[in-house]
Amino acid sequence: MYGNDFGDFDDPGAGPLNAADTGEVEAAAAHADRRAELDLSDFDAIIAADQRIEPRDAMPEEYRQTLIRQIAQHAHSEIIGMQPEGNWLTRAPSLRRKAILIAKVQDEAGHGLYLYSAAETLGITREELLDRLHNGKQKYSSIFNYPTLTWADIGAIGWLVDGAAIMNQVPLCRCSYGPYARAMIRTCKEESFHQRQGFEALWDLMRGTEAQQAMAQDAINRWWWPALAMFGPRDTGEHAVKGGHTAQSMAWGIKRFSNDELRQRFVDMTVPQAERLGLKLPDPELKWNEERGHYDFGEIDWDEFWRVLKGDGACNAQRMERRVTSHKQGAWVRDAAAAYAAKSEGRKAAASNEGSAA
Numbered sequence: 001m002y003g004n005d006f007g008d009f010d011d012p013g014a015g016p017l018n019a020a021d022t023g024e025v026e027a028a029a030a031h032a033d034r035r036a037e038l039d040l041s042d043f044d045a046i047i048a049a050d051q052r053i054e055p056r057d058a059m060p061e062e063y064r065q066t067l068i069r070q071i072a073q074h075a076h077s078e079i080i081g082m083q084p085e086g087n088w089l090t091r092a093p094s095l096r097r098k099a100i101l102i103a104k105v106q107d108e109a110g111h112g113l114y115l116y117s118a119a120e121t122l123g124i125t126r127e128e129l130l131d132r133l134h135n136g137k138q139k140y141s142s143i144f145n146y147p148t149l150t151w152a153d154i155g156a157i158g159w160l161v162d163g164a165a166i167m168n169q170v171p172l173c174r175c176s177y178g179p180y181a182r183a184m185i186r187t188c189k190e191e192s193f194h195q196r197q198g199f200e201a202l203w204d205l206m207r208g209t210e211a212q213q214a215m216a217q218d219a220i221n222r223w224w225w226p227a228l229a230m231f232g233p234r235d236t237g238e239h240a241v242k243g244g245h246t247a248q249s250m251a252w253g254i255k256r257f258s259n260d261e262l263r264q265r266f267v268d269m270t271v272p273q274a275e276r277l278g279l280k281l282p283d284p285e286l287k288w289n290e291e292r293g294h295y296d297f298g299e300i301d302w303d304e305f306w307r308v309l310k311g312d313g314a315c316n317a318q319r320m321e322r323r324v325t326s327h328k329q330g331a332w333v334r335d336a337a338a339a340y341a342a343k344s345e346g347r348k349a350a351a352s353n354e355g356s357a358a
């Protein structure tokens, strides 16, 4: 029971719990490779025909660099994202919750690995990517610089942060770069489970004692706005931030929607769920707009967002310190794995030499 039981909210008209439950991931997975049949050899023609660019293809240097930047940032977010939740592994309120949280944190490590592998197909090594994270040249998501103060924060992260992450990542299953698109299909399926466990954890708290309900509400008060900011700066309308990457990334089929469109979709999907949970979203301007067919919502504190990106969030220093220390402490594991791989290769080569000599 990971939230599946609440899918209809006792209301047959209620929508899916998250963006991965809409059938879009399956549709992306069924995307047909028609490159041979269409005889597409040139980058622009492949993009225009909505086909996938593969590592062997020639591609503009800016496209390659944009992908390295985005996929690396995404990979870094997955592994840094293990920290706020890992913080609660030893304090989960039951064995069941603990087992679920361990599985979730382990999934995030796996997502990091899929993504680093996808980035490596663009001609950059994992060591270089991690160096860029550790020396601050590459970012990770703003959201992971907020602290997890209570158990309810684990529910809030699952429901809101994973819910927002999926809203952003489902369209990436149709990204024009094949290895990234394929990595996203499996990631989104796993993230769907994460979002459902968060919803279910909050569901239980909201049906618990007054103190538990207050704890859940406090977590939502703290996570709602950072979750909205996670979609990135405004990139449509009069408040659009200049110099963003959206227009170019959409022209290349990397991004399929603007940050603002995805943020709006997330708000529209989440508000009815909050009502069903009995939680109040901390925005006095949040209301249904009949004319637009969407919820209106208040302005995000963009000063805070840029401050967090520059390193001045509550947990930036702590997250980086922990990451760099863990990396150093893991050096012997990497060395041992490399020595084992070299030994295995040596044995294989010796066996095949013996075979050909016989």
Ligand code: 3HC
Pocket: 069, 070, 073, 074, 075, 077, 078, 081, 108, 139, 140, 141, 142, 143, 161, 162, 165, 168, 169, 229, 230, 231, 232, 233, 235, 243, 244, 245, 246, 249, 255, 259, 309
């Ligand atoms: N956190 C940190 N930096 C962010 C950001 C965020 N939430 N949103 C935007 N930015 C940065 C961009 O990297 C860019 O900076 P740069 O030029 O120095 O690289 C700048 O703000 C302008 O933003 P743009 O919208 O123009 O940048 P992008 O086109 O790259 O779009 C994005 C930003 C929508 C986050 C896009 O990169 C993307 O879709 N990335 C893939 C998904 C991802 O990385 N998600 C992170 C969370 S993963 C996660 O949460 C794990 C899960 O287990 C919960």
